[in-house]
Amino acid sequence: MEILLIIVSAIFVNNIVLAQFLGICPYLGVSSKLSTASGMSAAVCFVITLATLVTYLLNKYLLLPFGLEFLQTIAFILVIAALVQMVEIVLKKVSPSLYQALGIFLPLITTNCAVLGVAINVVTKEFTFGLPSHMLGLGEAVLYAFATSLGYGLAMVLFAGLREHLALNDVPKSFRGVPIALITVGILAMAFMGFSGIA
């Protein structure tokens, strides 16, 4: 039951883009085509899950025992930057085709605030998910991160689909580009607000 709640809550109710405003820059940047949008979502999904696993362990076994919580921000961003670099090198060797497909999106993920945001959230915030409010365990944290990144992918793919249709329309001059995109996201976010009834 708790697992189901974590998944539904992370994907729909607290959607990372449409309710938490994380990772907006790549969201607006690469969502004009469906294919690039799904590539980016896959890369983000991979990095968020891995980064949360590593930073969670780092926080629990290194920062907390030595009373170094104030170094969280610096330590996490370094870990994420190193991790992205590593993922890039490994992918290049193991699966050149996937590496090609993800292309420039991989290095960009370092500065995607969704990654750092989720990593910080799972170690500092208390969650409920149908239980009394508690700090997340490792399994829950990783599951939450994975589900959150699925939510990112969902929002991205939905929006890319909308934008492909939008490109064919005659939009007034001052609305062209980002303004109309933002207004569209606004309406999409309104639709997602409906999910908060589930929680």
Add this chain to the structure above:
Amino acid sequence: MEDKTMSKFQLITKGLVKDNPTFVLLLGMCPTLATTTSAVNGLSMGLATLFVLVLSNMAISAIAPVVPDKVHIPVYIVVIATFVTILQLLMQAFTPGIYATLGLFIPLIVVNCIVLGRAEAFASKHSVGDSALDGLGVGLGFTLSLTVIGLVREILGSGSAFGWKFLPGDGMLAFVMAPGAFLVLGYLMVLFNKYLAKK
């Protein structure tokens, strides 16, 4: 991109309209959307970013000549993360209320592309004094846009301005929540485009 003839005064004012980080350059979207639930919140987020921008610009312009080119991005990120940590500790000590409201978005200043963008595009090539002024200008532009967005959302969403309530009732709640952020930013951008097109 900046030419040598730009006066000290222009360094500060260019961030307000011509190179406005939010409406023209579209940088730092996540904090822009997430923290502008009221004018005061927008203002505090803007000032927090301003603090980091000025200090990191100064530090980076001072160390830029001795940083090897290959590792300059990681070095800049560490410098920025250091100032963000200082800001976090200062805010926890002196303004715990605001720190709690802005929450996650204070540590996320590390991945705000405005800060790294200015470090890369301006501070690494200019003197310490000019970099401080540039940070101040861009920071003020960011603060101004966040305050305006916050003000519009607060007026529409809760019928008050800077906490001063002048309309009875609750206002349109959607504007304080996620969809309102996207819609208000989208429509303000349209107005900004119209204004720039007229000039």
